[in-house]
Amino acid sequence: MTTTYTHPVPEVTAIPIVDQPSLHFPIRRIYCVGRNYAEHAREMGSDPDREPPFFFSKPRDAAVHCPAQIPYALATHNLHYEIELVVAMGKSVQCINVRDAPSCIYGLAVGVDLTRRDLQAVAKEKSRPWDCSKGFDWSAPMSSIQPLDQCSSDLKEIIQGNTANKETSIWLDVNGERKQFGKLSDMTWSIPEIISILSQQFRLEPGDVIFTGTPSGVGPLQIGDVIEGGVDGLTTRLEVSIVESV
Structure with a gap:
């Protein structure tokens, strides 16, 4: 029997692989770690020394490949940028231990977790879910994905959880002005720990x-702003222009 559908099947959301324009990484799910840098946790009014990691999600089609023009989000007057290292999974795992977690990584990218901060503040105040503040259209712009074997040796060490004496940085500029800068070694929870803990809650694919x-x-973004971001050890970069909603 031939299957028919009530409407056109949604397009696959896929991110290109660095230096391989015909090869793409199809997105299945988008997971995000909250408050994983101590200074950001303090910035948001939390105690980084006592809080275990927590996770939230964005819809698959929130991912958009950069460079891109992204409309200023609907229903907000306080759209914020949050630069992040993005891990792309390459194997199916469940309840994996910390030691083995890096073996299931396909590659890395740079992404921005766009956030409707005013909606998030209301959700926090009323003890409601964050979904509307995080999981909206075009809220997860990403650079091309760089296979792990093409990353720098220092970045590979950090992915293994070896952060001692590693100065690998992550940064974001808005209109050419440095707004965010940090060291990947300052993560509260390492990449292997994140994968291991997340795999206790979901089967990762x-x-x-x-x-x-x-x-x-x-901080906040305005229409006309240009975001640029990167991570030491990755050749791939992120560039987003915020344009007026239509």
Whole structure:
């Protein structure tokens, strides 16, 4: 029997692979880690030394490949940027231990967790879910994905959880002005720990991406702003222009 549908099947959301324009990484799910840098946790009024990691999600089609023009989000007057290292999963895993977690990574990218901060504040005040403040259209712009074997040796060490003496930085500029800067070694929870803990809650599959948290310095965006961001050890970069909603 031939299957028919009530409406056109949604397009696959896919991110290109660095230096391989015909090869794409189809997105299955988008997971995000909240408050994974101590200074950002303090910036948001939390205690980074006592809080275990927590996760939230964005819809698959919130991902958009950069460079891109993204409309200023609907229903907000306080749209914020949050630069993040993005981990792209390449294997199916469940309840994986910390030691083995890095073996299931396909590659890395740079992403921005766009946030409707005013909606988030209301949700916090009323003890409601964050969904509307995080999971809206075009809220997860990403650079191309760089396979892990093409990343720098220092970045590979950090992915393994070895952060001692590593100065690998993550940064974001708005209109050429540095707004966020941090060290990946300052993460409260390492990449292997994030994957291991998340895999206790969900079966992770190829196509899943994990936004791993943002350093301090988050702030508002305006129409006309240009965001640029990167991570040491990645050749791929992020560029987003905020345009007027239509």
